Amino acid sequence: MIADALAASPLFFYPLAAGLALGLLQILLFFVGHLPLSDAIEHAVEGTQLGEAFDWLNLGRVPVAILLMLLLITFGFVGIVLESLLPAMPAWSFALVAAPAAVGATKVVGDRIARILPRDETYAVTAAEFVGLEGTVTLGPLDDGLAGSVAVRDRHGDVHTLRARPVDRGTVIQQGSHIVVVARDETHKGRVFLVMPFPA
Known part of the structure; x- marks a missing residue:
C-alpha cells in the first residue's frame, strides 16, 4: 500500500x-x-x-x-x-x-x-449557562476582528474554551485579562460569546 x-x-x-x-x-x-x-x-x-x-x-x-x-x-x-x-x-x-x-x-x-469529545455545550452544561461565568483571555487580544478564545470554569469545576469577542465595539481586551461572559453572539450561530473586562 x-x-x-x-x-x-x-x-x-x-x-x-x-x-x-x-x-x-x-x-x-x-x-x-x-x-x-x-x-x-x-x-x-x-x-x-x-x-x-x-x-x-x-x-x-x-x-x-x-x-x-x-x-x-x-x-x-x-x-x-x-x-x-x-x-x-x-x-x-x-x-x-x-x-x-x-x-x-x-x-x-x-x-x-x-x-x-468534550464540547463547549454538554449534557451537564448548556451554552446559556456560560453567560455570567468569569474567565481569562487565552488567545487574544479580543477586538472587533476575528474572535479570540477565553477559558472559563463551569459550576462543576470543568474548564471550557470558548470563542469570544468584546461586547462593546472598539474595546480591546488583552491576552491574560480577566473577563466575564455576558451574552452569546447570535450572528455567529451562538458559537461565539460576548465578553467584557472584569471587573468592568
Missing part, C-alpha cells in the same frame, strides 16, 4: 500526505498546548460557503482541523485504492467517487467523534 501511495497521482497523494501531516501536527499541539490550530482554521472559513459545509459536518462539535484531516485522508486513500485497482482509467475520474466518499465518511465519523 505504501508503494501504491508513493506511485499515486498527485491528485490523491498530496491530500493524503497533507491529512496525515495535519493529524501529526494536531497530536504535537495537543502535548505542547499552544497554537490553537482548529481555531485558526475555523476563523479562516468563518462566513464562507466552505464554512457552511463544515457546519453540516459537525463544525462546533468536532474541531475543524479533525474534520479537514478526515476529508483529506479519506479522499486521498479512496483515490489511491481505485487508481491501483483500475490503472487504465484517468486519475481525475476517481475523484468523482473519492470526493463524495470523503464527505460521507467525514460526516459519519464526525457524528461519532462528536458524541465522545
Whole structure:
C-alpha cells in the first residue's frame, strides 16, 4: 500500500500526505498546548460557503482541523485504492467517487467523534449557562476582528474554551485579562460569546 501511495497521482497523494501531516501536527499541539490550530482554521472559513459545509459536518462539535484531516485522508486513500485497482482509467475520474466518499465518511465519523469529545455545550452544561461565568483571555487580544478564545470554569469545576469577542465595539481586551461572559453572539450561530473586562 505504501508503494501504491508513493506511485499515486498527485491528485490523491498530496491530500493524503497533507491529512496525515495535519493529524501529526494536531497530536504535537495537543502535548505542547499552544497554537490553537482548529481555531485558526475555523476563523479562516468563518462566513464562507466552505464554512457552511463544515457546519453540516459537525463544525462546533468536532474541531475543524479533525474534520479537514478526515476529508483529506479519506479522499486521498479512496483515490489511491481505485487508481491501483483500475490503472487504465484517468486519475481525475476517481475523484468523482473519492470526493463524495470523503464527505460521507467525514460526516459519519464526525457524528461519532462528536458524541465522545468534550464540547463547549454538554449534557451537564448548556451554552446559556456560560453567560455570567468569569474567565481569562487565552488567545487574544479580543477586538472587533476575528474572535479570540477565553477559558472559563463551569459550576462543576470543568474548564471550557470558548470563542469570544468584546461586547462593546472598539474595546480591546488583552491576552491574560480577566473577563466575564455576558451574552452569546447570535450572528455567529451562538458559537461565539460576548465578553467584557472584569471587573468592568
